[in-house]
Amino acid sequence: MDALLQILSPSFLLRNSVYTSVLIGIACPLVGVFIVMRRLVFMGVALPQISSTGVAFALSLPLWLGFHLADHGVQAAHTLAFAGSIVFSLAAILLLAFLERRGRGQPEGRLGTAYVVAAAAGILLLAKNPYGEIGWLDMLKGEVIAISNFDLGLTIAMLTLVLMVLLLFQKELIMVSFDREMACILHKNVVFWDALLYILIGLTVSVSVLSVGPLIAFGFLLIPALIAHRFARNMSLLMTWASLIGGVTAFIGFWIAYQYDLPVGPTDVLLLGTTYALIWMAAGILERHEKSSKFTED
Numbered sequence: 001m002d003a004l005l006q007i008l009s010p011s012f013l014l015r016n017s018v019y020t021s022v023l024i025g026i027a028c029p030l031v032g033v034f035i036v037m038r039r040l041v042f043m044g045v046a047l048p049q050i051s052s053t054g055v056a057f058a059l060s061l062p063l064w065l066g067f068h069l070a071d072h073g074v075q076a077a078h079t080l081a082f083a084g085s086i087v088f089s090l091a092a093i094l095l096l097a098f099l100e101r102r103g104r105g106q107p108e109g110r111l112g113t114a115y116v117v118a119a120a121a122g123i124l125l126l127a128k129n130p131y132g133e134i135g136w137l138d139m140l141k142g143e144v145i146a147i148s149n150f151d152l153g154l155t156i157a158m159l160t161l162v163l164m165v166l167l168l169f170q171k172e173l174i175m176v177s178f179d180r181e182m183a184c185i186l187h188k189n190v191v192f193w194d195a196l197l198y199i200l201i202g203l204t205v206s207v208s209v210l211s212v213g214p215l216i217a218f219g220f221l222l223i224p225a226l227i228a229h230r231f232a233r234n235m236s237l238l239m240t241w242a243s244l245i246g247g248v249t250a251f252i253g254f255w256i257a258y259q260y261d262l263p264v265g266p267t268d269v270l271l272l273g274t275t276y277a278l279i280w281m282a283a284g285i286l287e288r289h290e291k292s293s294k295f296t297e298d
Helices: 002-008 015-037 041-065 069-102 107-127 130-140 149-168 170-178 180-185 190-212 214-229 235-260 264-297
Strands: none
Touching: 002 235, 015 041, 015 149, 015 170, 015 190, 015 214, 015 235, 015 264, 041 069, 041 107, 041 190, 041 214, 069 107, 069 149, 069 190, 149 170, 149 190, 170 180, 170 190, 180 190, 190 214, 214 235, 214 264, 235 264
16 A cells, blocks of 8 residues: 555656556557457557657667767657657558558468567667667567656657547547548548548557567457457447546556566456456356356246
């Protein structure tokens, strides 16, 4: 209980880490719902890794050009990393979406290849970058411990933008995602709304990876939506429940990690996985009970 009181204290040393984790937990499931319902789970796996490679590339670029990031401050390095993350994420998602619309090859094969190639490239880039190896490998492992005010502000600004666009154009994005024939009948610009959705996914993934690492990013993109899908009856409830589950789990996961001196990322993901398993088993038991009751009545 003492750990919880410390976390809730305004003077808590790691308060920025708590805020960032909860923000990611709330925002990622909102775009994760579209990834799950459109059966783009493989894309959800590949994008955080590609975004991480963008971070590694951006941090390595000054080294190749003869500049020293340490001379320009931490904010310059983080801004550069954020730019690399966004460029790689948006380029990858738009390219993969274009190839999918062309209908050539196997989408799962492309995504799997993109994932393993990006993972290998990221490791090699960071292995040759002394600056990146010190701080960014901890981030990639899910060590959410040192979030600066600049990083927190950047996270809040970008995720607020994503949430506002989702709120303003929720109807169009849902229609294009789940009833494309009706969207075409109503003369909706399907390509535009698809591109907007992919951009929102790319921005969310970029911010999440830069703030908390690819492990947490993928966990919150996927698992809260899967949990909420077990009992949500419509798209609005699905998005609401997924976001609530993500935010609450992020806070509880941070509390557990702080209490027992564990890395936040793996703790969050394991907590999400455990919750999903319990919900899945409870839903299965409830379904069998309903079938048994119906059989008895007949």
